[in-house]
Structure formats: C-alpha cells, structure tokens
Amino acid sequence: MADSPLPATDPVLRIDGTVRNYAWGSRTALAELTGRPLPTEHPEAEMWFGAHPAAPSRITGTDRSLLDVISGDPAGQLGPDRAGDRLPFLLKLLAADQALSLQAHPTKRQAEEGYARENAAGIPLTAAHRNYRDDNHKPELLVALTRFEALTGFRPLSRSRELLTALAVPGLERTTALLGSGSDADDLRALVTTWISLPSASKIDLVSATADRCRELAADPRTADWMRGSAGVAVDLAEQYPGDSGVLISLLLNHVVLQPGEAVYLDAGNLHAYLRGTGVEIMANSDNVLRGGLTTKHVDVPELxxxxxxxxxxxxxxxxxxxxxxxxxxxxxxxxxxxxDQTTPVTGPAVVLVATGGAELSGMTQETAPVQLRPGQAVWVPADVGSTVGVTSLGRTFIATVG
Known part of the structure; x- marks a missing residue:
C-alpha cells in the first residue's frame, strides 16, 4: 500500500512512533510489522504514539512533536472539557522476546506523593534509582496481536497452595507454613515479603531447587495444564535470572496465554510481567514503574x-x-x-494506529480522496478537527481516545 500524504493545512496529523530500545525487546517483530529491514541493530521493545515528555511522537516530516502541538493549543487539541493540558493516555506497540521485569504501578495519589518526594530530594529525572518520573498513575490494557504470554496479578491462594503442594520443595514448605491468617491478601503479602527478603545465598539455593522441581512437574504428563504452564514459566525465568526471587513469586501469579484479540487489564498495584509476544498497549500517560525482580535495573523493595x-x-x-x-x-x-472492512467515525482527541493490513481515513476538511495508512502508521485527530473523520480498517486498526 503506497503512502498518501496528509495536506499541510489539515488538522489531522500523521505521527511517527518513537522506538524504545530495551533489552527484552525483539530485533524482528516491530521491524517486520512496520516493513523495515531486519534484524534491527538493537532490540526494539516499544513504539510510543503519544505526547509523553520522555519520548513524544514526531509529526511526520517535521521537527515538531505531538507534545509541542498540544502544548501550543491545549483547548483546540484536547477540547474545552479536558481535565488538564496534557494528553491523558499513551498508546504503544510492544514486542517482548523475553520477560519484562516483575513490576507494579502506583495509584494517582502515590505517584503524586512519590514524584514530589523525589523532586524534593533532588533526584534527577534521569537517575537510574529514580522510582517516579512523573506524577501520574499507570493503569494499562494490552491487546494481543500474536500469541502473548504474561503473568498478571495474584491468583486465588487456594490454587497456589495446590501448586506449592505439588512441588513439595522443602524450603517452600517452610515458608508456606506461615499462611493461614484467613485473608488471601495478608497471606500473600507475608509470603512475598519472606521470599523477597531472603539472604542471597538462601535465595539462590531455594530458587535452584524450585526450578529443578518445576522442570520435573512441567515434564510430567499427569500434571494439570495450568500447573504445567506455571511451572514451565518458572523454569524459563530461572534460566534468565538465576537466584532471583521473582522466580518464586511467579508461582503465585496468574499465567495467561492470550490469543490475538484477547486482552489483559492491569490496575494500580497489580503485580505483573509480560513474557513474550506482540501487542497493542494503552495506558495512562505515565512511565512510573516499581520493580520487584527479573531485572538488572533499580529495585526498591520497600516502595514496591x-x-x-x-x-x-x-x-x-x-x-x-x-x-x-x-x-x-x-x-x-x-x-x-x-x-x-468496517468503517467507524472518530471523535478527537484520538490516536488512530494501524497494527496489521492497513486503513483508510476519509472526511478530512482539506482532503477528498481517502488517506492510506500502512501497518505501524498512526494519525492524531484533534478535538477541533472540524468534520467527521471516518476510519475504514483493512486489517487490525485501533482507535485510542479519552475514556
């Protein structure tokens, strides 16, 4: 599908995704999706489509960013009923070839307090040990484009007891003896606190013994499918991060395998780790992450x-x-x-992102012929677009708007 440019006078703007290179990313997935040469020089983990100050999208063919456009006319771009002068969401393409860090995100109040606290302490926004890079919360939704594996939230403790009992690792049995308060949440807190606080030598031994037993359980055809999946994840994580308490904690989390079109929603405080796959992710406009393991980056256990x-x-x-x-x-x-082959109207403020196939945009004030979009391309539709913009999907097309 050939590119068809938007007129310079049209309020609808073509925007370029900003690539984020993280070690867990893929050298092929995003490049293949967007039609670029592969493999890429560095792992590409995410493409950001939005106006976050850390990596705002560029207006195609210019040196201006979407952040510049919105900051220059917040009422026109976001609408008169906006809650503030910044775009409240961030849209991404995400590709994981290996596990992301075990992490959770703060509530809005926690983010505001943490951001102010670290500013007062003089911690630079770019410091590796900084927890709060902005004052916003980060609920998020991920929709699978391919088969997508993830660990998402604590499963009910009764199911985790079944798994821990089946593993029968002496070190795990000693710690699970702490359970029995009558509250799943309190018991899970006690268990995670114990595992994450183990002395290094003890932790290495326990993770190794648990991984060995998980390998046996995953290979046993009599093992229930959900147990086999969880045990297999723990084996993979132990190979990537030997001696990491995140391997143990993974046994308490829901292991989900999404098929294309299925999604997971993660609210503030939900512990999670994406494992592998490609998806479209939308979240509140934030980059706040509290990590608990499976990473070489900063881990702040008390704050997590x-x-x-x-x-x-x-x-x-x-x-x-x-x-x-x-x-x-x-x-x-x-x-x-x-x-x-479906057409839907778009009301701004919105980002329209093509994930597969392509899309056509029609109804812009200065353009009569439909504008063609290829996979990985996106447009910004402002609140004051002045006419009805129609989107016809030729594959998988996503429209991100304010809730």
Whole structure:
C-alpha cells in the first residue's frame, strides 16, 4: 500500500512512533510489522504514539512533536472539557522476546506523593534509582496481536497452595507454613515479603531447587495444564535470572496465554510481567514503574511493597464487546478495535494506529480522496478537527481516545 500524504493545512496529523530500545525487546517483530529491514541493530521493545515528555511522537516530516502541538493549543487539541493540558493516555506497540521485569504501578495519589518526594530530594529525572518520573498513575490494557504470554496479578491462594503442594520443595514448605491468617491478601503479602527478603545465598539455593522441581512437574504428563504452564514459566525465568526471587513469586501469579484479540487489564498495584509476544498497549500517560525482580535495573523493595495490591485476581483476561471496545474502569483512556472492512467515525482527541493490513481515513476538511495508512502508521485527530473523520480498517486498526 503506497503512502498518501496528509495536506499541510489539515488538522489531522500523521505521527511517527518513537522506538524504545530495551533489552527484552525483539530485533524482528516491530521491524517486520512496520516493513523495515531486519534484524534491527538493537532490540526494539516499544513504539510510543503519544505526547509523553520522555519520548513524544514526531509529526511526520517535521521537527515538531505531538507534545509541542498540544502544548501550543491545549483547548483546540484536547477540547474545552479536558481535565488538564496534557494528553491523558499513551498508546504503544510492544514486542517482548523475553520477560519484562516483575513490576507494579502506583495509584494517582502515590505517584503524586512519590514524584514530589523525589523532586524534593533532588533526584534527577534521569537517575537510574529514580522510582517516579512523573506524577501520574499507570493503569494499562494490552491487546494481543500474536500469541502473548504474561503473568498478571495474584491468583486465588487456594490454587497456589495446590501448586506449592505439588512441588513439595522443602524450603517452600517452610515458608508456606506461615499462611493461614484467613485473608488471601495478608497471606500473600507475608509470603512475598519472606521470599523477597531472603539472604542471597538462601535465595539462590531455594530458587535452584524450585526450578529443578518445576522442570520435573512441567515434564510430567499427569500434571494439570495450568500447573504445567506455571511451572514451565518458572523454569524459563530461572534460566534468565538465576537466584532471583521473582522466580518464586511467579508461582503465585496468574499465567495467561492470550490469543490475538484477547486482552489483559492491569490496575494500580497489580503485580505483573509480560513474557513474550506482540501487542497493542494503552495506558495512562505515565512511565512510573516499581520493580520487584527479573531485572538488572533499580529495585526498591520497600516502595514496591507499599504500592502493591495483594488482592487476588480471579480472571485477568478481558474481551472486546460487539463494537470492538474494551471495558476499562478509568477515565484516562478507551480503546476500540475496528474490524476488517468496517468503517467507524472518530471523535478527537484520538490516536488512530494501524497494527496489521492497513486503513483508510476519509472526511478530512482539506482532503477528498481517502488517506492510506500502512501497518505501524498512526494519525492524531484533534478535538477541533472540524468534520467527521471516518476510519475504514483493512486489517487490525485501533482507535485510542479519552475514556
């Protein structure tokens, strides 16, 4: 599909995703999706489509960013009923070839307090040991483009007891003897606190013994499928991060395997780790991450424990409704997937992102012929676009708006 440019006078703007190179990313997935040469020189983990100060999207063919455009006219770009002068969401393409760090995100109040506290302490925003890089919360929704594996939230403790009992690792049995308060959340907090605080030598031995037993359990055809999946993940994580307490904690989390089109929603405090796959991710406009393991980056255990929600999550998978919308309980963002050969109107402020196939945009004030978009391309539709913009999907197309 050939590119068709937007007129310079049109309020709808083509924006370029900003690539983020993290070690867990892929050298092929995003390049293949966007039609670039592969493998890439560095692992490409994410492409950001939005106005976060750390990596705002560029307006195609210019040196201006979407952040510049919105800052210059917040009322026109975001609308008169906006809650503030910044775009409240961030849209991403995400590709994981190996596990991300075990992490959780703060509530809005926790982020505001933590950001102010670290500013007062004089910690630079770019410092490696900085926890809060902005004052916002970070609820997030990930929709699978390929088969996508993730650990998402604590499963009910009764199921985890089954797994720990089946493993029968003496060191685990001693720590699980601490359970029995009558509250799943309190028991999970006690267990995680114990495992994450173990002395280094003890932790290495326990992780090694647990991984060995997980390998046996995963290979046993009599093992229940959900146990086999969880045990297999722990084996993989132990190979990537030997001696890391995140291997033990992974045994307490929901192991989900998403098929294309399925999604997971993660609220503030939900412990999670994406494992492998490619997806479209939308979140509140934030880059705040509290890490608990499976990483070489900064880990602040006390702060993580403070923000973590230990309430069990029974079913973390969410599915779209008949109109392609995903239900999320936050006002920062909403996401709709437009089915192939379907046309839907777009009301700004919005980002339209093509994930596969292509899309056509019609109805712009200065353009009569439809504008063609290829996979990995996106446009910004401001609040004051002045006419109805229609999006016809030729594959998998996503519309991100304010909730």
């Amino acid at each position: 424990m403070r923000v973590m929600d230990f309430s069990p999550v029974v079913d973390p998978v969410c599915r779209r409704d008949a109109a392609g919308r995903f239900d999320v309980p936050v006002p920062d963002f909403a996401l709709q997937e437009v089915d192939r």
